[in-house]
Amino acid sequence: xxxxEGMQRIGVEHAFDVLxxxxxxxAQGRSVIHLEIGExxxxxxxxxxxxxxxxxxxxxxxxxxxxxxxxxRAAIAVEVSRTRGVEVGPQHIAVxxxxxxxxxxxxxxxxxxxxxxxxxxxxxxIYESMVRYLGATPVAMPLEESRGFSVDLDRFRASLxxxxxxxxxxSPHNPTGGVIPRADMEAIAALLRERDVIVLTDEVYCNIHYxxxxxxxxxxxxxxxxxxxxxxxxxxxYAMTGWRMGYGVMPEWxxxxxxxxxxxxxSCTASFTQxxxxxxxxxxxxxxxxxxxxxxxxxxxxxxxxxxxxxFRCALPGGAFYAFANVTGTGMKSSELADFLLSExxxxxxDGATFGQYGDGYIRFSYANSLANLLEAVERIKKLxxxxxxx
Numbered sequence: 001x002x003x004x005e006g007m008q009r010i011g012v013e014h015a016f017d018v019l020x021x022x023x024x025x026x027a028q029g030r031s032v033i034h035l036e037i038g039e040x041x042x043x044x045x046x047x048x049x050x051x052x053x054x055x056x057x058x059x060x061x062x063x064x065x066x067x068x069x070x071x072x073r074a075a076i077a078v079e080v081s082r083t084r085g086v087e088v089g090p091q092h093i094a095v096x097x098x099x100x101x102x103x104x105x106x107x108x109x110x111x112x113x114x115x116x117x118x119x120x121x122x123x124x125x126i127y128e129s130m131v132r133y134l135g136a137t138p139v140a141m142p143l144e145e146s147r148g149f150s151v152d153l154d155r156f157r158a159s160l161x162x163x164x165x166x167x168x169x170x171s172p173h174n175p176t177g178g179v180i181p182r183a184d185m186e187a188i189a190a191l192l193r194e195r196d197v198i199v200l201t202d203e204v205y206c207n208i209h210y211x212x213x214x215x216x217x218x219x220x221x222x223x224x225x226x227x228x229x230x231x232x233x234x235x236x237x238y239a240m241t242g243w244r245m246g247y248g249v250m251p252e253w254x255x256x257x258x259x260x261x262x263x264x265x266x267s268c269t270a271s272f273t274q275x276x277x278x279x280x281x282x283x284x285x286x287x288x289x290x291x292x293x294x295x296x297x298x299x300x301x302x303x304x305x306x307x308x309x310x311x312f313r314c315a316l317p318g319g320a321f322y323a324f325a326n327v328t329g330t331g332m333k334s335s336e337l338a339d340f341l342l343s344e345x346x347x348x349x350x351d352g353a354t355f356g357q358y359g360d361g362y363i364r365f366s367y368a369n370s371l372a373n374l375l376e377a378v379e380r381i382k383k384l385x386x387x388x389x390x391x
Contacts, residue, residue, distance in 0.1 A: 006133055006135075009129075009132040009133050009135075010129050010130075010132070010133045011125055011126070011128065011129035011132070012125070012129075013125055013126065014125070014350060014351070014354035015036050015037050015038065015350055016037075018036045018338075018342065018348055018349075018350060019034070019036055019037055019348070021342065021348075022034060022036065022342060022348040025342070025343075025346065030346055031346050032342070032346045032347075032348055033346060033347050033348065033369065033373050033374075033376060033377045033380070034348050034366075034369060035347060035348055035349050035365040035366050035367065035369060035374075035377060036348040036349055036350050036366065037366060037368075038174060038320075038321070038322065038366050038368070039235070039239075039241045039366075039368060040236060040239040040241070040291065040321070040368050041368045041369055041370070042239040042287070042291050042294075043239060044238060044239050044240050044243070045238060045239070045280070045283075045284075045287040047279055047283045047284065048238060048240070048276045048279050048280045048283070049276070050279075051275055051276045051278070051279030051283075052243075052272050052273060052275065052276040054275070055271070055272035055275035055276065056272050060271040060272040060274075060275050061271065061272060062271060063267060063268055063271070064268045064269070064271040064274065065268060066259050066262045066263045066267065066268050067093070067094050067095060067255065067258075067259050067262065068093065068094065068095025068096075068247070068268075068269060068274060069095070069271070069274040069275070069277075069278070070090060071278055072095055072274045072275075072277050072278050072281075073090035073093040073095060074090045075277075075278050075281045075282055076090075076093050076095070076247055076249070076277075076281065077089050077090050077092065077093055077249075078281075079281050080093075080230065080232075080249050083206070083214065084217045084219050084220055084230075085220055086219050086220065086225050088225075088249055091252050091255065092249050092250060092251070092252060092255060093247055093248070093249055093255070094247060094248045094250070094255050094258045094259065094262070095245070095246075095247045095269050095274065095277075096245075096246055096247065096248065096258075096262060096266070096269060097244045097245065097246070097266055097269045097270070098233065098235070098244040098245065098246045099202075099204050099231055099232065099233035099235065099246030099247075100126060100246070101246065101262070101265075101266070102229065102231045102246055102247065102248035102258070103126060103127070103130060103200065103202070103231060104130055105248075105257075105258045105261040105262070106200055106229050106231075106248065106250070106254065106258065107130050107131065107134055107136075107166070107200075108134065108261060109254060109257040109258065109261065110165065110166060110198060110254075111131065111134045111135075111136040111165060111166065112134075112135070112136065112165075113134075113135035113136065114135075114136070114137075114163060115136040115137070115163060115164075115165035115166070116136065116137045116138075116139050116161065116163040116164050116165060117131045117136055117137070117138050117139065117164075117165060117166040117167070117168060118139045118141050118156070118159050118160070118164060118166070118167045118168065119131065119138045119139065119140060119141065119168045120141050120143050120151070120168065120169070120170055120173065121140035121141060121142055121143065121355075121356040121357060121358040121359070122143060122175055122176060122324075122352055122355035122356045122358055122359030122362070123140075123168075123170070123355055123356050124170060124174045124175070124202065124355070125354065125355060125356070127168050127170075128356070136165070137163075139159050139164070140356060140357065140358065141155070141156060141159055142155065142358045143173070143176060143178060143358065145315060145326060148178050148179065148181070148315065148318060149173060149176035149177070149178025149315070149324070150178060150179075150180045150181060150184050151180070151184065151188070153184060153187050153188070153191075156188065156191065157191055160191065160192075160195065160197075164195070164197050165197060165198070166197065166198050166199070166200055167188075167192060167197060167198075167199050167200070168199075168200045168201075168202065169185075169188070169199060169200070169201040169202065169218060170201070170202040170203075171185070171201075171203070171215050171216075171319070172205040172206070172208060172209055172215055172317075172318060172319025172320040173205075173319070173320065174205065174320055174322060175322050175324055175350070175352065175355045175359065175364040176317065176322065176324040176364075177317020177318060177319055177320045177321070177322045177323065177324060178317065178318060178319075178324075179209060179211065179215045179318035179319045180215070180216065181216075182213075182216040185216040185217075185218055185221070186216070186221055188218065189218050189221035189222075189223075189224050190221075192224070192227075193221075193222070193223040193224065197227070198227050198228070198229065199218055199224065199227060199228045199229065200228075200229045200231060201217060201218050201219070201228060201229065201230055201231065202231045203215075203217060203230055203231065203232050204231065204232055204233050204235065204236050204246075205236055205319055205320040206232065206237075207236070207237040207288055207292070208236060208237070208291075208292055208295065208319055208320055208321060209292075209318060209319035210292075210296050210299065210317075210318055210319060211318055211319075215318075215319060217230070219249075226251055227251075228250070229248055229249070229250040229254065230248065230249040230250070231246070231248055232246065232247055232248075232249070233245060233246030233247060234246070234277055234280055236320075237280075237288055238280045238287070238288070239287075239291070240276075240280070243273050243276065244269075244270075244273070245269060245270075245273050245274065245276075245277055295321050295367070295368070297371065298321075298367045298369075298371050298374055299316065299317060299321070299323070299367055300316075301371060301374065301375065302323055302365070302367045302374040302375075302377075302378065303315075303316050303317075303323050305374070305375065305378030306323060306325050306365075306378060306381070308378075308382070309378070309381050309382055309385050310329070310330070310385045310388070311327060311328075311329035311330030311331065311385065311388060312325050312326070312327055312329065312330070312381075312385075313325065313326040313327075313329065314326070321366055321367050321368045322364055322365065322366055322367070323364070323365045323367055324352065324359075324362050324363075324364050325362060325363050325364075325365065326361060326362055327361060327362060327363050328361040330385070330388045331388055332388060333360075334351045334352050334353055334359075334360055334361050334362055334363055335351040335353055337351075337363060338350060338351040338363055339351075340384065341363075341380075341381060341384065344384055345380040345381060345383070345384045346380060347377045347380050347381060349363050349364060349365050350363065350364040350365075351363065351364075352364055365377075
């Protein structure tokens with residue numbers, strides 16, 4: 001018996017492979033600083049945990065509606081309308097177990113062999129993985145360090161063709177931490193408004209930003225709401241990665257299609273976690289501000305430290321919790337350097353090339369770790385840098 005041919009086209013997340021290697025070193029007694037996994041190191045706020053416990057006691061332990069608890073869908077609609085400045089209702093919301101199913105289900109519902117999908121590069125690797133799995137063709141859109149890891153608009157325009165079915169956006173961005181400037185987002189909207197194309201905008205980091213204004217969403221521009229899928233969730237904003245709860249905001253006709261895929265795969269999202277989701281959205285938001293302020297402090301110190309390492313150049317990210325350091329000055333391949341930092345320095349990080357061809361020459365560090373650990377990681381890297389600085 002052989003696996004289906006499509007399994008040859010499906011990829012993985014390299015971060016979990018590095019985590020396994022790091023854990024193996026720790027089992028040998030080695031000290032490892034984990035900067036590979038993209039997950040907040042903060043606890044889930046207590047009022048959210050309490051809501052889940054209360055839901056269990058109240059019997060929220062059975063099947064629920066396939067598209068989500070009506071109260072949660074209404075709360076999400078209110079939140080999205082408020083934060084994006086557009087009007088959406090519960091009928092536009094699909095709640096799913098984690099944010100990734102929105103990515104997968106939307107692409108399954110829309111893409112066919114021969115379609116082209118413009119994806120940012122470097123990129124969250126599941127974008128391209130799902131596009132290829134479905135027989136469509138990913139078209140890499142380079143993100144430029146000189147533009148704060150935004151797109152070259154002329155190049156973006158040239159990438160649009162007769163086969164373009166979907167455009168994937170991600171701002172704030174994983175792995176670079178880049179934020180697409182509002183003017184660039186408006187220009188992208190102008191290029192897409194009259195085209196028969198749908199936008200999938202991954203906004204799971206939308207609340208983790210360091211500017212004076214929230215990152216722009218493409219739905220804020222005329223004519224884009226009805227042709228856009230917003231992918232969001234609770235994992236990053238509320239430190240709920242293990243709760244597996246995400247949602248999509250999309251036109252009603254696509255919500256119906258996603259509902260069919262949900263009922264054929266998951267039936268529904270866990271009922272008690274959805275009650276916690278209501279508490280997250282409608283309860284106090286202090287924890288979010290505290291987390292972002294601490295992440296900003298870590299970002300500033302860590303990036304400043306990396307910029308003191310010979311051969312490193314690290315732009316200050318505008319959002320998320322990733323530092324994407326240019327390491328071409330070390331004279332080492334980024335893949336070799338990432339392995340070297342783990343094996344010799346006990347610093348777990350990711351080769352930028354695992355996020356796509358335009359990530360080659362970079363290393364991604366997650367600074368969702370304590371400030372003390374981040375500063376220790378910098379010192380370990382500096383000690384190792386003495387070797388390549390002499391080469």
